[in-house]
């Protein structure tokens with residue numbers, strides 16, 4: 001791999017999280033990083049609903065929205081976040097087809113900051129978005145897009161039976177030559 005930023009090369013998505021809570025000031029830095037992302041019309045369509053185990057009753061509700069296979073390991077994470085977007089532009093109310101793109105940029109920032117802070121994040125598409133919408137009281141013109149489990153790295157031995165940790169070394173990617181096309185596709 002060519003040399004890239006440490007926060008990019010060291011990030012990976014674990015399944016085992018430590019029971020240790022995430023400090024409030026560290027959690028805050030993640031959303032500070034997210035809010036500085038660029039967005040179409042600077043609309044900043046992203047919203048994050050943060051639930052912490054033992055603090056927010058809705059943590060269990062959000063956990064219950066996950067597919068069983070995700071629940072099995074995500075239950076080890078002290079923090080679950082529902083990533084949402086406002087679907088229409090705030091300046092004209094028209095559909096914002098870049099809202100998901102913008103949310104992805106904000107989450108990209110958040111992931112890099114999390115790695116810098118010694119935290120790990122595992123994102124999930126495997127959840128019931130309509131159930132989460134109701135459970136966490138999202139406004140009607142907003143959509144639940146993904147859930148993030150986050151916290152400090154845990155011991156894979158603490159994972160429930162049947163859940164395997166993959167290792168950071170197993171990360172695989174397409175070659176640059178497969179995704180970047182010079183001149184024309």
Ligand SMILES: Cc1cc2nc3c(=O)[nH]c(=O)nc-3n(C[C@H](O)[C@H](O)[C@H](O)COP(=O)(O)O)c2cc1C
Nearest residue numbers: 011012013014070122123124125126127146171172
């Ligand atoms: C939008 C999105 C949805 C994902 N959904 C799930 C999921 O439901 N369950 C899961 O175990 N991992 C999920 N992942 C994690 C990916 O499988 C993981 O990021 C990918 O295999 C690359 O591994 P790495 O993050 O460790 O580099 C998701 C990741 C993204 C970005």
